[in-house]
Each structure stands twice: as structure tokens, then as C-alpha cells.
Amino acid sequence: MRDITLGQFVAGDSFIHKLDPRTKIAMMILYIVMVFLVKEIWFLAIPFAYLVLELVLSKISLRYIVNSLKPIRFLLILMFILNLFFTKGEHVWLDLRFWKLTGEAVLQSFFLSIRIVLLVAGASMLTLTTSPIALTDGLEKLLSPLKFLHFPVHELAMMMTIALRFVPTLIDESEKIRNAQMSRGADFESGNIFKRVKSMIPILIPLFVSSFRKADDLAIAMESRCYHGGDGRTRMHQLKFRKEDVFAILVTLLFVASLIVILVLFK
Amino acid sequence: MSIVINHLTFAYTQGGKPLAPTLKDLSFTIEAGMFLGIIGHTGSGKSTFVKHLNGLLPSEKGAVVVDGHDLSQKNERKTVRSLVGMVFQYPEYQLFAETVYEDVAFGPRNMKLDEAEIKNRVTNAMQLVGLDPERFSSRSPFELSGGERRRAAIAGVLAMHPKYLVLDEPMAGLDPLGRREILALLEKLRTESGCTIIMISHSMDDIANHATNVLVLEKGSLFLYDTPQNVFCRAQELQEIGLSVPSITKICIEMNEKGIRIPTTICTEEAFLNWFREDMRHA
Numbered sequence: 081m082r083d084i085t086l087g088q089f090v091a092g093d094s095f096i097h098k099l100d101p102r103t104k105i106a107m108m109i110l111y112i113v114m115v116f117l118v119k120e121i122w123f124l125a126i127p128f129a130y131l132v133l134e135l136v137l138s139k140i141s142l143r144y145i146v147n148s149l150k151p152i153r154f155l156l157i158l159m160f161i162l163n164l165f166f167t168k169g170e171h172v173w174l175d176l177r178f179w180k181l182t183g184e185a186v187l188q189s190f191f192l193s194i195r196i197v198l199l200v201a202g203a204s205m206l207t208l209t210t211s212p213i214a215l216t217d218g219l220e221k222l223l224s225p226l227k228f229l230h231f232p233v234h235e236l237a238m239m240m241t242i243a244l245r246f247v248p249t250l251i252d253e254s255e256k257i258r259n260a261q262m263s264r265g266a267d268f269e270s271g272n273i274f275k276r277v278k279s280m281i282p283i284l285i286p287l288f289v290s291s292f293r294k295a296d297d298l299a300i301a302m303e304s305r306c307y308h309g310g311d312g313r314t315r316m317h318q319l320k321f322r323k324e325d326v327f328a329i330l331v332t333l334l335f336v337a338s339l340i341v342i343l344v345l346f347k
Numbered sequence: 348m349s350i351v352i353n354h355l356t357f358a359y360t361q362g363g364k365p366l367a368p369t370l371k372d373l374s375f376t377i378e379a380g381m382f383l384g385i386i387g388h389t390g391s392g393k394s395t396f397v398k399h400l401n402g403l404l405p406s407e408k409g410a411v412v413v414d415g416h417d418l419s420q421k422n423e424r425k426t427v428r429s430l431v432g433m434v435f436q437y438p439e440y441q442l443f444a445e446t447v448y449e450d451v452a453f454g455p456r457n458m459k460l461d462e463a464e465i466k467n468r469v470t471n472a473m474q475l476v477g478l479d480p481e482r483f484s485s486r487s488p489f490e491l492s493g494g495e496r497r498r499a500a501i502a503g504v505l506a507m508h509p510k511y512l513v514l515d516e517p518m519a520g521l522d523p524l525g526r527r528e529i530l531a532l533l534e535k536l537r538t539e540s541g542c543t544i545i546m547i548s549h550s551m552d553d554i555a556n557h558a559t560n561v562l563v564l565e566k567g568s569l570f571l572y573d574t575p576q577n578v579f580c581r582a583q584e585l586q587e588i589g590l591s592v593p594s595i596t597k598i599c600i601e602m603n604e605k606g607i608r609i610p611t612t613i614c615t616e617e618a619f620l621n622w623f624r625e626d627m628r629h630a
Contacts, residue, residue, distance in 0.1 A: 257440065263504075265458055282441075283443075286442065290440055
């Protein structure tokens with residue numbers, strides 16, 4: 081259970097790490113736009129090049145990206161196979177009477193799979209290089225125009241920060257309770273699915289109870305330090321746009337622009 | 348009958364890579380009937396060590412053998428878990444059932460005992476910890492006071508009738524009365540049911556007053572394993588590894604510095620009084 085990594089931030093001080101979180105969010109959105117603009121497999125090379133550039137600049141080992149793809153491997157395989165079966169085409173490679181393998185289907189399968197891989201890898205680049213706190217700070221700033229529509233931007237960001245902060249604490253806590261119940265002879269490893277779900281009750285109830293207690297304690301601790309929401313609140317780490325941020329955005333826009341030019345030219 | 352620890356070495360892993368070892372080559376024997384006090388600076392491996400006593404942590408290097416059951420065998424662990432009762436820090440946070448009775452019965456139920464025996468054990472355990480079964484059985488554990496909740500949690504372990512009872516700082520956060528009650532309960536268990544007690548504590552006074560043997564851990568290695576007198580007469584060495592001696596021993600040491608000759612091996616008030624009476628008789 082200890083190996084659960086959420087947000088999976090890898091600390092570092094590369095060019096990408098030092099960018100403003102708002103810049104990185106904008107970069108990711110532009111990157112996703114790029115991926116979705118492409119309708120043919122060959123042109124995915126441009127967002128791919130962009131991703132490689134980002135990866136090299138961030139000095140993050142490829143292993144982390146590969147790990148982030150692990151949870152979607154079954155989805156990928158399933159999608160690949162379904163597209164092989166259900167894409168219609170003219171260039172028949174193999175005829176099995178009830179099903180024809182066509183060149184179009186193979187191409188389409190690869191195209192969709194690579195697109196998903198690129199999307200997930202790009203999103204991981206954001207969470208790998210941005211600490212959860214910086215990420216929520218950036219989101220809060222980016223969403224702040226919504227305040228005029230009475231959307232609780234600050235509260236939402238605060239909730240996200242607190243939730244992320246408590247993930248390791250809750251993992252720790254559940255480990256402790258699990259140990260205690262195992263010492264009392266609880267068995268979490270055998271039996272059918274219903275039995276196993278039922279055996280989780282002695283862990284889940286104490287975990288809920290302690291979460292409520294922690295929430296209560298946290299509320300008191302925040303109030304006794306005069307927390308009163310977002311109005312007029314200053315920050316310890318001010319977000320600041322620097323030359324590098326402008327540069328990164330410009331490079332990203334350049335990629336988008338060249339992609340559009342290429343797409344128009346080759347239509 | 349004993350717990351034999353043989354060259355036990357253990358390291359936690361992080362991201363698949365082992366960290367620096369938390370336990371280094373521990374070898375000793377815990378005899379049945381002992382009251383073993385475990386002391387050591389924060390991070391010395393006390394809690395990690397006790398998790399090996401019922402197989403919660405696997406013993407990859409070295410062995411832990413409880414009454415002939417080798418814990419490196421996976422199928423032995425279940426047997427050993429009913430032999431070795433485990434009370435963790437703040438055990439009240441493990442309570443989950445709708446009633447105190449059901450919670451105390453959780454352990455015995457897992458041992459697949461019959462209903463009559465379970466009822467018998469639950470009632471006994473509740474009486475032992477001082478929770479009147481008639482008043483508390485049908486109440487929710489979440490509406491009890493802090494002290495009562497802790498006792499209910501301890502009852503849940505006692506109902507399994509462990510031969511060895513391991514407690515990790517059972518008195519943390521309790522008031523003086525609560526501390527005394529828990530210590531009295533442990534003494535009673537040891538003398539009346541012959542239960543072996545293994546207790547981690549930061550209170551040198553409690554250890555000196557109750558333990559028959561003391562294990563001192565220092566950075567995962569065995570530093571001392573001896574009787575309380577033989578451990579606490581080494582005040583200098585204990586101080587060097589961030590520990591202290593019982594307050595009565597401190598007084599004796601200071602009296603010596605002031606020129607009053609008094610043995611510094613004294614570590615309980617009882618021993619102090621005995622010495623004092625002897626000394627008066629000679630004077």
C-alpha cells in the first residue's frame with residue numbers, strides 16, 4: 081500500500097521545474113490542443129517532438145513516464161484490438177471471411193493508441209515537474225476570474241491542497257490499523273470477493289472516524305490562526321512570471337503554429 | 348517455552364531499494380514469565396522490532412521463533428498471532444464495531460471459537476480491564492471516554508488469551524491514574540495468568556518498577572540486555588545514547604556527588620527504602 085504515488089512529483093531544479101505553474105498548465109493545454117488537432121498518425125511527430133524536448137529539459141528519467149503509463153496498459157490493449165476489428169477499410173491484408181484485417185484498421189489502432197500515450201505522458205509531465213501545492217496555487221490564480229461569477233475558487237483550491245496533503249497521512253494510518261487488526265487475527269488475503277470486501281470494514285471504519293477527527297482538529301487549528309477564507313489573503317510564495325516563462329510559452333505557440341501550417345499545407 | 352530471536356536483521360525498502368538497516372543482527376531470548384521492558388531513543392527500532400514478534404514484518408534475514416513456531420514460515424503466522432497479543436500505540440484508534448462487546452469479540456471470532464467460549468472470554472477480558480460488562484457491553488465504543496476506549500481496545504487483545512502480550516507505549520497520553528491502572532493490570536496478568544509481558548516505554552520509572560529484564564536498543568543494535576539494576580547502574584552510557592535513569596537513581600547519583608555515600612545501583616523506591624533501613628540499623 082505504501083507504493084501508491086499520487087501527484088508523483090519528482091523534485092528538481094531544471095528549466096521546466098522552475099517555470100511558473102500557470103505557464104506549465106498553459107503549456108499542457110496547448111500541447112493537448114496540438115494532439116487533438118492531428119488527424120493522421122504521421123503528424124503526431126510534432127507533439128511528440130515537443131514532449132521529448134520537455135522531457136530532456138526537465139531532466140526527468142524516462143522511467144517515471146513509463147510508470148505513469150502502466151495503469152492504462154489494459155485500456156490501451158483493449159482499444160487497439162477493438163479498433164483492429166471495427167475499423168472499415170479497403171486495403172485488405174488478411175481475409176478470414178467473418179473479419180478482414182485492413183491496413184486502415186492497423187493505422188487507426190496505432191494512431192489512437194499513440195494519441196492516448198501522448199496525452200497521458202504530457203499530463204504526467206505536468207504533475208512530475210510541479211509540486212501539488214504549486215499546482216493548486218497555479219489553478220487558483222488561473223481560475224480567479226471566475227470569482228466574479230461567485231464561484232468559490234479559493235475554497236476549491238484549499239480543498240484540493242488539503243486533500244493532497246492528507247493522502248500520505250491516511251495511507252500511514254490505514255497501515256497502522258491494518259497491522260492492529262491483523263494482530264487480532266483478521267485475514268485480508270483469503271476468501272472470495274464478498275468476504276474480502278467485508279473484511280475491509282475493520283479498517284475502513286476506524287479510518288473514517290480518524291479522518292473526521294483530523295478534519296475537526298485541522299478546522300480548529302486553522303481558525304485559531306485566524307483563517308477566514310481567501311479575501312485579502314497574501315502568499316508566502318508569490319507566483320511570478322519571468323523571462324523564461326514568456327520564452328516557454330512562445331516556443332509552445334511556435335510548435336502549435338507550425339503544426340497548423342503543416343496541416344493546412346498537406347491537406 | 349520462549350521467543351528466540353536469532354541474528355534478526357531488517358531494512359525497510361523505498362521504491363524497491365533497501366534503506367539503511369533498522370535492525371542489525373539482534374540475537375537474544377525472551378523467556379516465558381518475563382516482564383521485558385524495551386527502551387531506546389526515538390528511531391532506535393523498538394516498534395520495528397516488536398512487529399517481528401508476530402510476523403507483521405517478515406524476517407528475511409535471521410529468525411524469530413515463538414514457542415517452536417518459525418515466523419519465516421507463512422502458515423505459522425496465524426498460529427503465532429493468537430499466541431502473541433499486540434497492543435499498538437493509541438490502540439483506541441482500532442475500534443470499529445457497533446458495540447464494545449462485538450469489538451472485544453473480534454479477535455476470538457477470528458480464532459473460530461464457539462459462541463459460548465467467546466462470551467466467556469469477552470466478559471472476562473472486560474472485567475480484567477475494569478469495564479463492567481453489564482454497563483458497557485451494548486454501548487458504542489465511540490461514545491466512551493478516552494481512557495475507557497483504550498481499555499476496551501486492550502480487552503480486545505486480552506480476549507484472545509495471548510501467552511505473550513506486547514505493548515507499544517500503552518500509557519502514552521494517559522493521566523497518572525490511568526497509567527497506574529494499566530501497570531496494575533499488566534502485573535496482574537503476569538502473576539495470575541502467567542502471561543509474558545513485553546512493553547516499550549519511555550518511562551524509566553515504570554520500567555524499573557515493573558520489568559524483570561530490560562532490553563536497550565541503540566540504532567537498531569542490541570546495546571544492553573540485562574536486569575533493571577544492571578542496566579540502570581550504567582547512567583553514563585545510557586545518557587550518551589540519549590536515555591536516562593529512573594528518578595530515584597538520579598537522586599542517588601546526585602547524593603553521591605554531594606558526598607553522601609549511597610549505592611547508585613538503586614533503581615526503585617523499594618530498593619531505596621531497604622537500603623535506608625539497613626543503613627539506619629548500622630548507624
